[in-house]
Amino acid sequence: MNPAKISFSRIGQLANPPIISHIMAVALENPDMLSLAAGFTDTKALPVQPVRDATLALSSNGKTPEYLQYGTTIGRPKLRKFVAKRLSQIDQHQSSAYNLDNVMLTTGSQQALYLAIQVLCDPGDILLVESPSYFVFLELLKGLGIQAVGIPVDENDEMDTVALSGMLAGWQSEGSLDKVKGVYIESWFSNPSTHCLSNGEKTALAEVLKEAGLLVPILEDGAYMELYFEEAFPSTSIFAIEAFDGFPRLFFGTFTKPFASGLKVGYAICDHSDILSKMVNVKGHHDFGSSNYTQSIVETAMTDGSYDAQLNKGRDRYLQKMEILNEVLIQQGLPDSGWNWQKPAGGMYFWVKGPVQADTSIESAMFENAVKEGVLYVPGDLCFAPEGPKSYMRLTYGVLERDDLAEAGQRLANVIKQSN
Numbered sequence: 493m494n495p496a497k498i499s500f501s502r503i504g505q506l507a508n509p510p511i512i513s514h515i516m517a518v519a520l521e522n523p524d525m526l527s528l529a530a531g532f533t534d535t536k537a538l539p540v541q542p543v544r545d546a547t548l549a550l551s552s553n554g555k556t557p558e559y560l561q562y563g564t565t566i567g568r569p570k571l572r573k574f575v576a577k578r579l580s581q582i583d584q585h586q587s588s589a590y591n592l593d594n595v596m597l598t599t600g601s602q603q604a605l606y607l608a609i610q611v612l613c614d615p616g617d618i619l620l621v622e623s624p625s626y627f628v629f630l631e632l633l634k635g636l637g638i639q640a641v642g643i644p645v646d647e648n649d650e651m652d653t654v655a656l657s658g659m660l661a662g663w664q665s666e667g668s669l670d671k672v673k674g675v676y677i678e679s680w681f682s683n684p685s686t687h688c689l690s691n692g693e694k695t696a697l698a699e700v701l702k703e704a705g706l707l708v709p710i711l712e713d714g715a716y717m718e719l720y721f722e723e724a725f726p727s728t729s730i731f732a733i734e735a736f737d738g739f740p741r742l743f744f745g746t747f748t749k750p751f752a753s754g755l756k757v758g759y760a761i762c763d764h765s766d767i768l769s770k771m772v773n774v775k776g777h778h779d780f781g782s783s784n785y786t787q788s789i790v791e792t793a794m795t796d797g798s799y800d801a802q803l804n805k806g807r808d809r810y811l812q813k814m815e816i817l818n819e820v821l822i823q824q825g826l827p828d829s830g831w832n833w834q835k836p837a838g839g840m841y842f843w844v845k846g847p848v849q850a851d852t853s854i855e856s857a858m859f860e861n862a863v864k865e866g867v868l869y870v871p872g873d874l875c876f877a878p879e880g881p882k883s884y885m886r887l888t889y890g891v892l893e894r895d896d897l898a899e900a901g902q903r904l905a906n907v908i909k910q911s912n
């Protein structure tokens with residue numbers, strides 16, 4: 493018999509294991525490992541009671557159990573309406589963009605991001621991203637053969653729109669500007685930098701793109717928008733910013749981080765009907781609809797107030813955990829050894845910058861030592877495209893409990909001290 497002949501498609505050929513799986517596998521091989529790496533939510537605080545109540549309410553209302561039936565590909569109308577209305581309230585803005593017809597529900601916002609990229613980009617195309625950016629998204633792009641190019645930053649690590657303008661002008665004269673198919677930004681408590689983008693920064697970005705004649709889709713990721721600790725960041729989504737009028741706009745949100753990650757309910761809102769319909773059509777090919785059951789649970793939690801209660805609980809818990817890790821890292825003398833970070837005001841991460849000569853990469857002695865010491869972090873260079881400094885690390889305080897967080901911080905400090 494002839495040997496089986498498999499010739500992989502381009503996507504098949506590019507389907508390499510995600511780096512986070514490797515990091516997680518290291519954690520699983522060692523049960524004593526304390527992981528500050530994977531962005532898991534706070535297991536102990538997950539909304540068991542609200543989910544139980546929602547399930548009971550759904551199953552005891554005497555109606556047909558439609559929530560156990562297939563739903564539509566685009567998702568439950570009532571939840572889509574909630575999503576549109578909520579963003580309009582947060583933005584304190586009214587426009588036709590905040591309409592249920594512009595909302596699709598997905599299996600986490602990760603799926604929505606994938607669908608958007610699938611319908612907007614071909615292999616070889618360019619997507620502009622922040623420096624740094626969400627590394628799982630960068631891997632998604634790589635897996636589809638799309639080139640991520642980091643928007644330049646200034647000495648304060650802020651978006652440098654003057655340098656961006658120069659970069660676009662260079663591409664214009666080379667004739668490669670039309671390869672740019674979109675821009676991806678994370679505007680609230682970014683993963684990994686924890687930075688928020690002000691309306692001023694977003695407006696400046698829109699102006700530079702317009703000047704270059706680049707009215708491409710803007711993909712705004714708001715995964716941590718509502719996960720602030722004490723006060724919301726005073727900004728709006730791109731739908732409420734006039735400078736983006738004329739750009740196709742997509743906003744990505746999720747109920748995983750602020751409510752229950754295991755339910756995997758996320759969404760996209762898009763003010764360009766052709767883009768949204770194509771995303772829905774491709775989703776039809778993938779799965780013809782995300783779980784109607786988990787969408788129903790989120791819908792119930794949005795209606796009975798338990799979503800907001802859970803959000804408040806999460807804000808308190810993450811603030812406390814952030815403070816614990818922050819304290820340990822300071823007490824252990826990291827700033828004195830040249831390691832610094834901005835204390836986050838929301839989200840789930842620390843973005844720690846080491847001295848220029850530091851190497852945190854996955855091949856580095858530091859990463860190896862961290863594994864030996866029993867602590868894991870995300871090497872910062874994974875968050876830059878096409879490549880960037882190796883002196884950063886991303887830490888999360890989402891899942892570890894207080895004592896473990898303190899212990900993990902100490903272990904990490906030992907690793908850093910050994911490397912000095």
Ligand SMILES: Cc1ncc(COP(=O)(O)O)c(C=O)c1O
Pocket residue numbers: 531599600601602603626678683713715745746747748749753756757758
């Ligand atoms: C910035 C950002 N966007 C999107 C996602 C995707 O989240 P989910 O698919 O759970 O909604 C994540 C998950 O970590 C994230 O950090």
